[in-house]
Amino acid sequence: MFQTATCAPRTSRPSLLHATFTAGEQDQAVSRQIAARLERIRDALTVQRRIVRQGDFVYQAGKAFTHLFVVNTGMFKVVNLSRDGREQIVGLKYRGDWMGFDGLAEQRHDCDAVALDTGEVWSISYDALLQAGSREPALMAEMHRAMGHEIARDRDSLISVCTLPADARVADFLCNWADALAHRGLRTDQVTLRMTRAEIGNYLGLTLETVSRAMSRLSRDGLIRFVDKARRELHLHDVPALADFVRVAVEPAPSTLQ
Amino acid sequence: MFQTATCAPRTSRPSLLHATFTAGEQDQAVSRQIAARLERIRDALTVQRRIVRQGDFVYQAGKAFTHLFVVNTGMFKVVNLSRDGREQIVGLKYRGDWMGFDGLAEQRHDCDAVALDTGEVWSISYDALLQAGSREPALMAEMHRAMGHEIARDRDSLISVCTLPADARVADFLCNWADALAHRGLRTDQVTLRMTRAEIGNYLGLTLETVSRAMSRLSRDGLIRFVDKARRELHLHDVPALADFVRVAVEPAPSTLQ
DNA sequence: CGCTACGTTGATAGGGCTCAAGTAGCGTGG
DNA sequence: CCACGCTACTTGAGCCCTATCAACGTAGCG
Numbered sequence: 001m002f003q004t005a006t007c008a009p010r011t012s013r014p015s016l017l018h019a020t021f022t023a024g025e026q027d028q029a030v031s032r033q034i035a036a037r038l039e040r041i042r043d044a045l046t047v048q049r050r051i052v053r054q055g056d057f058v059y060q061a062g063k064a065f066t067h068l069f070v071v072n073t074g075m076f077k078v079v080n081l082s083r084d085g086r087e088q089i090v091g092l093k094y095r096g097d098w099m100g101f102d103g104l105a106e107q108r109h110d111c112d113a114v115a116l117d118t119g120e121v122w123s124i125s126y127d128a129l130l131q132a133g134s135r136e137p138a139l140m141a142e143m144h145r146a147m148g149h150e151i152a153r154d155r156d157s158l159i160s161v162c163t164l165p166a167d168a169r170v171a172d173f174l175c176n177w178a179d180a181l182a183h184r185g186l187r188t189d190q191v192t193l194r195m196t197r198a199e200i201g202n203y204l205g206l207t208l209e210t211v212s213r214a215m216s217r218l219s220r221d222g223l224i225r226f227v228d229k230a231r232r233e234l235h236l237h238d239v240p241a242l243a244d245f246v247r248v249a250v251e252p253a254p255s256t257l258q
Numbered sequence: 259m260f261q262t263a264t265c266a267p268r269t270s271r272p273s274l275l276h277a278t279f280t281a282g283e284q285d286q287a288v289s290r291q292i293a294a295r296l297e298r299i300r301d302a303l304t305v306q307r308r309i310v311r312q313g314d315f316v317y318q319a320g321k322a323f324t325h326l327f328v329v330n331t332g333m334f335k336v337v338n339l340s341r342d343g344r345e346q347i348v349g350l351k352y353r354g355d356w357m358g359f360d361g362l363a364e365q366r367h368d369c370d371a372v373a374l375d376t377g378e379v380w381s382i383s384y385d386a387l388l389q390a391g392s393r394e395p396a397l398m399a400e401m402h403r404a405m406g407h408e409i410a411r412d413r414d415s416l417i418s419v420c421t422l423p424a425d426a427r428v429a430d431f432l433c434n435w436a437d438a439l440a441h442r443g444l445r446t447d448q449v450t451l452r453m454t455r456a457e458i459g460n461y462l463g464l465t466l467e468t469v470s471r472a473m474s475r476l477s478r479d480g481l482i483r484f485v486d487k488a489r490r491e492l493h494l495h496d497v498p499a500l501a502d503f504v505r506v507a508v509e510p511a512p513s514t515l516q
Numbered sequence: 517c518g519c520t521a522c523g524t525t526g527a528t529a530g531g532g533c534t535c536a537a538g539t540a541g542c543g544t545g546g
Numbered sequence: 547c548c549a550c551g552c553t554a555c556t557t558g559a560g561c562c563c564t565a566t567c568a569a570c571g572t573a574g575c576g
Contacts, residue, residue, distance in 0.1 A: 080413050080417060082417075084508065084509065086421070086508070088413075088416070088417045088420060088421070090413045090416060090417075101405065101406055101409050102406060102409055102410055102413070103406065104402045104403055104405060104406025104409075105403055105406030105407040105409075105410050106406075110410060111413075130395045130398060130399065131395065133391075133392070133398065134391065134392035134393070134395055134398075135392070137388045137389065137392055140388060140391065140392075140398065141388065144362045144405075145362055145363055147359065147362060147402075147405050147409070148359055148360060148361065148362025148363030148364075149363040150409060151359050151360055151362075151363075151405070151408060151409060151412065152360055152363050152368060154409065154412040154413065154416065155338050155346075155348045155360070155369075155412065157416065158346070158348060158412065158415065158416050158419065159338060159340075159346045159348075161416065161419055161420060161463065162346060162419060162463035163344070163346070163463075165531075165532090166531075166532065196553090196554065196555090197554075197555065197556095198554085205419065205420035205421075206532080206533090207532075207533055207534080208554090208555080209532090209533075209534085209555095209556080209557085210531090210532060210533075212555060212556055212557080213532090213556080213557080215555095216556070216557085229540070229541080230540075230541060230554080230555080231540095231554090231555065231556085232554090232555095250342070250344070251342055423563075423564090424563075424564065454521085454522065454523085455522075455523065455524095456522085464564080464565090465564075465565055465566080466522090466523080467523095467524080467525085467564090467565075467566085467567095468563090468564060468565075470523060470524055470525080471524080471525080471564095473523095473524095474524070474525085487572070487573080488522080488523080488572075488573060488574095489522090489523065489524085490522090490523095
């Protein structure tokens with residue numbers, strides 16, 4: 001469309017298409033990779049382990065940046081705050097993910113990182129990391145890969161927000177979540193939402209009512225299933241179908257050929 | 259750290275509120291900082307200079323990642339592509355900005371970087387950078403700062419897309435652009451848009467018609483002024499007023515979500 | 517001069533936000 | 547134990563903003 005050149009064959013964003021077709025094995029492989037990464041970090045660096053509980057801050061906006069963090073267990077949200085009190089959830093973090101990169105730019109965090117449930121987070125002195133990284137470039141590259149992933153994920157969510165209608169946006173959110181869980185060796189049936197509708201909506205650029213309606217529709221269509229009356233726990237029994245739903249929303253054109 | 263607490267006083271994202279009140283001096287200072295950063299990079303590393311013209315690719319999605327890039331002059335867009343041919347502009351780059359971080363995650367780029375006008379870009383071997391960075395941690399920290407800025411900017415645009423109505427989104431876009439120009443020592447009156455309405459809309463998550471209407475309204479309200487009939491060049495004679503316009507659009511939202 | 521790309525403007529429809537009412541779970545205190 | 551308040555979730559009605567479709571104006575260029 002805009003380019004003067006025509007396109008070369010290209011790989012695309014993994015998120016949507018990554019649907020867990022081979023189920024277990026591939027996820028287990030990813031899970032082992034994550035475990036291996038964590039081990040390498042723990043071996044190469046002196047990390048400080050902390051147990052956090054729901055609502056605990058890992059770091060806070062405005063505080064000086066001295067450490068980076070790696071999630072060992074649990075789930076975390078990263079929240080960007082503006083002076084007038086509005087908040088925007090800009091990321092979710094799971095086992096193996098790094099946190100705190102937002103402090104690199106100005107030596108000061110501009111986000112909060114908050115635990116969504118009980119978990120363990122490791123903190124790593126940035127200075128120590130720089131030194132260790134100079135002895136061991138592979139370690140530095142490891143961190144760079146994590147940053148690259150963060151940038152890629154941010155872009156994916158930007159695209160999702162820009163292009164998907166509400167229902168598909170929620171479905172995409174659930175897909176990504178299921179993938180994240182599966183990649184950590186967790187089951188995707190019987191998962192508990194650790195975020196309120198308001199938080200999900202905030203994250204997706206929707207109101208809480210729209211999220212609620214979208215989930216009701218997905219449930220009516222059999223793509224998800226609520227297991228409790230409070231509607232916080234749900235079955236994601238068919239993630240590929242969810243992914244399909246997202247894909248169909250993207251390209252209303254049939255297009256069996258590319 | 260790790261308080262369960264409710265909010266402490268906090269500094270906020272700079273982007274919107276950064277309006278150029280002291281005009282010249284501060285911008286010139288930033289401009290000198292950028293020049294100094296470029297000089298440090300050129301001194302510490304062997305960079306390969308390349309002149310590009312409008313439409314030239316700096317790198318392409320799918321290609322192996324080997325180099326990072328730094329903009330010396332010109333303006334670039336970073337475009338994320340998906341298999342079905344849809345494109346999404348995910349970033350704009352100016353003098354002093356780094357490009358190519360999207361390749362770090364998988365050793366393969368997943369975006370195109372395209373020149374919007376004539377410019378000069380430097381390429382830096384990533385391996386060489388890792389080695390140089392191990393001798394000179396400050397150099398590594400320099401790159402990390404750039405990555406931190408990229409992450410912060412991505413979040414800002416996510417927030418903008420999520421929360422601002424169309425007119426304000428366009429106004430915010432113009433503000434950010436004016437700031438970027440001013441910080442590079444360029445004048446903000448009589449600037450030439452190097453992007454079509456379609457590109458701007460794509461970047462902002464709007465249709466080209468909506469962008470066109472928004473700009474017409476901004477012009478009617480005296481916030482911007484077109485200088486040619488083709489409407490590609492415009493006066494940004496009062497950037498603070500534009501920033502105010504954005505802020506007002508934000509205010510009436512009291513926000514729920516603790 | 518026609519062709520193409522780009523931009524503007526109008527009419528219309530629809531998706532999501534807003535406002536509002538109602539339900540369910542849960543902890544607290546009488 | 548139940549009433550009460552609180553928070554979270556759902557659902558409905560109406561409206562507004564933006565996408566869509568369409569027509570037209572303009573500039574650049576072979």
